[in-house]
Structures are given as C-alpha cells and as structure tokens.
Amino acid sequence: PRHHNIWAGPSLLNPDLRNVNTWSYALPTGKGSRFQPAKALDRIAGDWQFSGTAEFSQGAHQAVYLSTDSSGTGQTHPMPDRVPNCDPNKIPGGRTRLAWINNACFTVPAFGEFGNSHLGAFVEPGVENWNLSLQKSFPIPKLEGNQLHFQADFFNALNHTQWGYVNNTLVTSWTSQLGRVGSTHPARMIQFSLKYLF
Numbered sequence: 001p002r003h004h005n006i007w008a009g010p011s012l013l014n015p016d017l018r019n020v021n022t023w024s025y026a027l028p029t030g031k032g033s034r035f036q037p038a039k040a041l042d043r044i045a046g047d048w049q050f051s052g053t054a055e056f057s058q059g060a061h062q063a064v065y066l067s068t069d070s071s072g073t074g075q076t077h078p079m080p081d082r083v084p085n086c087d088p089n090k091i092p093g094g095r096t097r098l099a100w101i102n103n104a105c106f107t108v109p110a111f112g113e114f115g116n117s118h119l120g121a122f123v124e125p126g127v128e129n130w131n132l133s134l135q136k137s138f139p140i141p142k143l144e145g146n147q148l149h150f151q152a153d154f155f156n157a158l159n160h161t162q163w164g165y166v167n168n169t170l171v172t173s174w175t176s177q178l179g180r181v182g183s184t185h186p187a188r189m190i191q192f193s194l195k196y197l198f
Contacts, residue, residue, distance in 0.1 A: 003114055007079060010061040010120030017058045024051040052132040052157075061120030064088070064101070064178065067171040070109045079115035080106040080170050088122040100125070100166045101179030108172050125163035125181065132157040137197075149195040159188040 027048040066078040086105035101122050109115045132154040140146035156162070164183035170176055 007119050009118035013060045015058040015060045019056045021054045048136045055127055055129045057127040059124035059126045062124050062168050063119045064106055064121050064168050067169050071114050072112055079117045081109045081115045082117040097181040099179055100181055103178050106170050124166050128160055130157045131155050147197040151193045153191040155189040
C-alpha cells in the first residue's frame with residue numbers, strides 16, 4: 001500500500017492509434033456492366049467480386065520485467081529501475097530486430113527495493129497488413145439456385161515483414177536478450193476454396 005502508484009502507466013497491449021479499413025467491389029465486367037466480354041467468356045470473366053481489409057496500427061505498449069524478484073517480497077512481475085531522462089524507445093542508430101529497446105535505460109534495483117519502471121515503458125512494433133480476396137459464383141445450368149463458388153484469399157498479400165514479440169525480460173544472471181524481436185507474424189499465405197451451394 002505504500003507504493004500503490006509505483007507502476008502507473010499506459011494500458012498494456014493497447015496501441016495509441018489503430019485503423020482498420022474494409023471494402024468490397026464488384027469488378028465492372030459481365031452482363032450489364034461497363035466492360036462486357038464475349039458471350040462465350042462471360043460465364044468465366046464476368047461478375048467477379050474483389051474485397052479486402054487493410055490494417056494500420058502503432059505498436060502496443062509493453063512493460064519491462066526482471067527475471068528475479070529484487071524486492072524479496074515474492075512479486076510475480078518485478079520491475080527494473082529506469083535511468084532518469086532515458087527513453088527506451090530511442091535507440092542510437094535506429095531500431096533493428098536485435099535492438100528494439102534501449103537497454104541502457106534499465107538497471108537492476110538494489111536488493112530489498114522495488115523497481116520504478118512503469119507499465120508501458122516501451123512501444124512494440126506496429127502493423128501494416130493487407131488481406132485481399134477475389135471471388136465469383138458460377139450458376140449451374142438447369143439447376144435453379146445451384147452455384148459453384150470460387151474464392152482466392154491472400155493474407156499479408158504484400159508480404160510485408162511484421163515484427164512480433166519483443167523480449168521484455170531483463171535477465172539478472174546472464175547475458176540478457178532484452179529488446180530483441182523474437183518472432184514475426186506469418187508471411188504471405190494464399191488460400192483457394194471451392195464450394196458447391198444448393
């Protein structure tokens with residue numbers, strides 16, 4: 001209770017800015033459209049639907065923790081000390097996957113002391129992701145209401161590298177991996193599906 005406000009800070013895992021856009025567009029080909037293919041090709045080239053989502057997000061806030069409890073109180077997530085006037089988000093020479101956090105901003109508290117680094121001490125990598133989809137339904141002749149539905153989905157369609165988890169543990173007993181990006185979101189994935197509707 002004497003240190004009730006010691007770890008106040010930005011809410012973890014919540015980015016400051018996030019924008020998600022979705023759309024669906026009927027391509028202008030096919031019967032009654034601006035571009036009409038020859039009748040023989042209309043069944044294949046007409047009435048395609050193009051849709052997708054685009055997500056742009058700043059990184060979420062995250063805390064830095066110690067690997068051992070320096071306070072001796074049995075803390076589950078002990079905090080390190082913050083070096084005054086040192087911004088963990090500013091890396092000399094710029095951020096890389098091997099140095100996403102300025103490790104010099106954190107030190108191990110003296111035994112019996114609580115660390116003063118607050119929640120949301122650094123910002124994780126952001127997201128810039130495009131998912132695209134192309135689809136079309138083919139009516140089955142002489143079978144009213146029956147359709148063959150084809151769909152192609154492209155996840156992370158532009159194949160951007162999306163950094164994932166950042167190691168946020170300051171290890172006190174051996175060389176620390178603090179600040180290193182430990183994963184990526186999946187690379188481009190393509191999925192085809194074919195459904196018969198009746």
